[in-house]
Amino acid sequence: MSVLPDPGASRAVLIGTSRYDHLERLPAVSNNLTALADLLSGPLSLRMPTPHVTVVENPPDPATVMNPLRQAAAEATDTLLVYYAGHGLIDPHDALALALPHTHPGRVETSLAYDWLRQILLDSPAQRHIVLLDCCYSGRALGRMSASQGLADQAAVEGTFLLAASAETRTALAPVGDTHTAFTGALLETLRHGIPGGPPLLDLETIYRHLRLTLEARAHPVPQARNRNTGARLALGRNHADLPTTPVTTEASVEPDHRLWPDPTSIRTITGFLTNLAAVREVSGLTQQEVSRRSAGRISTGTISRLTNRGALPAAWNTTAVYLAACSVPDDQIQQWHRTWQKLRNTATKTQEPFTATPQGSTAEQGKARRRFSALWRGRDHRLGSAGAEAPEGRG
Template structure:
């Protein structure tokens, strides 16, 4: 079953090397990082808070890079994503390593061994891991590796979806005059334009198939993919080409809301994820805030809908949320599932609040306001004297 991850329990690390001391520079990589971070923050994608998406541009050492990856792997409970753009190199044993600014050919100690990255992800608490490799390969860098398919074998990670660019030459990876590398540019374009006649959510499996056809049609190397468990069903965003038209209420008898694939609350782990999923419900319904209000029979106003979807803390009562879900068209059975998740999060929030140490209040004998008043009175008396 396809799903968007809970942004409150998801982490992403975007790594890119555009400047090299000993290899060809790849200036488009800097644009890759900026644009991809912005895309992951979009509500139509993962809606990641800035603190959950770390960008490492031209990291100076493998140690600092691995520290960031390990931290993300430890913090994520839903999904952890690691993206790398830059040169990919091959060591004398035909193992993949990712090039950092001071990397050299055939010297794995100057770069980031993929084995280290793989091991860090294998120990993650996250249920799902995604690796996206936008690596540049020349014939010399490929060495004795048989071809792009071997990259997926080298970089396979249990429980993840691996999406790998198999660029053969520098121009193919970073075409002159284009803002992004070929692979990441196609990925960003698909997120923005969608897949015509594609699924409601841009699952990684669907993304891979679409990008493979699109890049091949442009004469560029086709990407490779490796799916472990259900990684291909994880979605990177909503499909803009699938979204229903908004602005009108379907006539009576022609509301097919029950046939829609509504966002499921089953994967919600945090309050942030709860409100992200609630917003996705409205997007799926194709209704504006005003139309949701109309469908509720005036029980919730458009302003109430807006305030509900922009809250940072859970509402203390359930009625408004239930009315909103029903007005969007969510079936009653699924509304009950939402209520169960709301009750669980409410209980967890209360438990966390009770576990926090109380902030000690200043004793009256050391009240700074009282001391200031006494000092002022004494000063005035001395002045009169």
């Protein structure tokens, strides 16, 4: 089963070299870094908090790469994503090296040995790793490489899905005048626009197969991939070609039990809870106005906006329950959401971390909210109070 990583427990390090002293320059790499960082932090991909995505552009020496990579690897407990764009070299010992601005083709010490990066991945507490290598091979800089051993084999790491561009020339990797390199450009297009007829989640195996077809059709070298354990099932985003493009307006058409809702059981952090809560409405295909209408006015569009864009865990549960039910999330999944909310709330309380930006309200109000929520589960009161009454702001 394909899964999306928890953005709050995941980290990404994007490394790229566009300027070289002794190798062909790759100006499109700079655009790659900017676009990929924005995408990973945005709604079209993993929705990672901006501080969780580190960009290292034109690092002057290996230490400039290794230090932020070590930090990200230590912080990631769900998924660690590492991306490199630039020249890939093979040293005299047939080991992969990543070229830096001052790399000299005949001096291996001036590049970043992939084995160093690989060791950090192996030592990371992250359960899953993604390695994306958009490496250019210039005939003058390549050195030697075994014909039977490709880039993906060179870079394999246990517990990792590795996706590598297998480009032999500068022209194939970065066509003149193009904004992005061929491989990264195709990857960005896939995440932004989706794959018509594809699965609800764009897992790495699906992305790899689509990129092979796309790049081959464009007469570009096709990528290589290696999967260790279950890395192929990890997704980089939802398939936006498969999501509803127009709001649902009739009761008969809003029974989306077949849709792939965000999985609350995979949420480990408050950031992941809030991110997936916002994604629920996206999957439902409903506007905020339609969600409010389906709640019989119990939550307004303003409340929905505050709920899905807040920066802290809701202090109480009732508004979240109404929101999920109005989006047509199945009852058993709403119960899972509730259990995840309780777990995160208890964890935040134990660590004395704030889980709400506003007071919870009086004990009487909390008891009333619990009774309303219990009525929802029993199916005896779908109004959750008088029509048009809205849960107090800040109570979740």
